[in-house]
Amino acid sequence: MGRAPNNPKPTYPPLTPPLGGVELSRHVASLCRDAGFVAAGFAPAARSKWGPFLRGWLEAGRHGTMDYLARDNDLREEPARVLSGTKSFIVVADQYAPRGSELPDRSREERPLGRVARYAQGRNYHEEMKKRLHALADRLREEVPGSGFRTCIDTVPILEREIAVAAGLGWQGRNTLLIHPTLGSYLLLGVVATTLELPPLDDQRMVTDHCGTCTRCIDACPTRAITPYSVDASRCISYLTIEHREAIDAGFHEAIGDWVYGCDVCQEVCPHNSGRTFETPRHVAYEANIPWLDLIDVLAWNAAARQLAFKASPMKRANLDMMRRNAAIALGNVLRETNDSAVRAALERYRDDDSAMVREAVRHALGEA
Ligand code: SF4
Ligand code: SF4
Numbered sequence: 377m378g379r380a381p382n383n384p385k386p387t388y389p390p391l392t393p394p395l396g397g398v399e400l401s402r403h404v405a406s407l408c409r410d411a412g413f414v415a416a417g418f419a420p421a422a423r424s425k426w427g428p429f430l431r432g433w434l435e436a437g438r439h440g441t442m443d444y445l446a447r448d449n450d451l452r453e454e455p456a457r458v459l460s461g462t463k464s465f466i467v468v469a470d471q472y473a474p475r476g477s478e479l480p481d482r483s484r485e486e487r488p489l490g491r492v493a494r495y496a497q498g499r500n501y502h503e504e505m506k507k508r509l510h511a512l513a514d515r516l517r518e519e520v521p522g523s524g525f526r527t528c529i530d531t532v533p534i535l536e537r538e539i540a541v542a543a544g545l546g547w548q549g550r551n552t553l554l555i556h557p558t559l560g561s562y563l564l565l566g567v568v569a570t571t572l573e574l575p576p577l578d579d580q581r582m583v584t585d586h587c588g589t590c591t592r593c594i595d596a597c598p599t600r601a602i603t604p605y606s607v608d609a610s611r612c613i614s615y616l617t618i619e620h621r622e623a624i625d626a627g628f629h630e631a632i633g634d635w636v637y638g639c640d641v642c643q644e645v646c647p648h649n650s651g652r653t654f655e656t657p658r659h660v661a662y663e664a665n666i667p668w669l670d671l672i673d674v675l676a677w678n679a680a681a682r683q684l685a686f687k688a689s690p691m692k693r694a695n696l697d698m699m700r701r702n703a704a705i706a707l708g709n710v711l712r713e714t715n716d717s718a719v720r721a722a723l724e725r726y727r728d729d730d731s732a733m734v735r736e737a738v739r740h741a742l743g744e745a
Pocket of ligand 2: 549550551552586587588590591592593594642645646647648
């Protein structure tokens with residue numbers, strides 16, 4: 377391996393002797409570790425077992441307005457079709473928040489603040505994972521001539537969690553999230569389809585369901601979105617604040633509390649995210665740059681202010697009016713609790729806002745609708 381002065385991209389000779397079987401898996405696993413992933417495993421290309429569940433979930437409208445989830449189900453059911461000749465999936469995980477992570481105390485703040493889901497507090501995970509997975513695939517293409525790869529990070533319709541379970545990274549909990557036995561569930565998953573045959577590592581095992589008789593996530597969910605092993609996305613605060621691009625049904629406003637982007641409640645209450653048993657560091661890319669947002673500021677944002685605040689942030693997924701709508705809903709909850717005159721004045725300025733979804737949220741927050 378060498379780095380030529382005018383060529384910043386490293387090159388890698390073919391592996392000699394060529395590796396195969398579990399030795400190749402060990403090599404790929406060590407590259408994943410070197411790339412900073414906290415866990416890695418391999419799953420064989422196999423048909424999804426979740427097809428009938430997924431079809432029923434969609435038919436019941438649990439996907440809300442996320443119509444893209446109703447498309448490409450043939451790929452979700454047969455994920456090997458994402459790349460011709462797929463034999464295996466490489467599955468990796470980044471830890472975006474440590475087990476037991478607490479949000480900073482905000483009780484002394486004078487202005488009302490909105491909570492941000494932990495995965496969105498740092499840099500954009502799509503970019504962070506993609507660049508490391510692309511580098512991994514580029515290297516393996518050179519080391520194993522003729523091999524093929526396709527990186528899948530939310531952009532390709534596959535059921536990452538099912539594939540991660542098959543790769544021994546954890547089990548899918550009652551809240552539907554992947555839970556690693558020692559790392560918990562504050563994990564971002566990345567999948568690479570490959571034509572390489574990568575058998576399981578010697579210590580790779582399917583992890584059995586450790587939820588036991590626990591129902592904490594179901595009991596704690598503010599909008600009653602969880603039934604065992606299923607989330608009704610159309611009721612979930614993450615969907616409502618990030619994906620739903622219209623007015624949010626007033627029946628959900630109070631339950632949204634102070635969440636302005638996403639929700640972590642079903643992970644915060646999960647005993648497998650407790651910090652008491654294991655210490656796990658977060659990957660440096662996900663340092664909490666924006667753990668809170670000033671709600672009065674967000675309600676007043678224009679396009680430039682949002683762009684500045686969300687530079688390199690995954691929160692760009694929510695457009696300006698969605699963020700202002702979310703802020704108005706959270707401010708309404710503050711107003712109900714405190715009757716604070718500054719909060720009321722901030723909301724009153726936007727009673728006749730140009731955006732229908734902001735207007736509706738503001739008027740409901742003021743108790744007028
Ligand atoms: S993210 Fe929040 S609203 Fe969604 S299922 Fe979990 S606890 Fe419920
Ligand atoms: S809170 Fe309990 S039931 Fe829910 S995912 Fe965690 S262990 Fe499973």
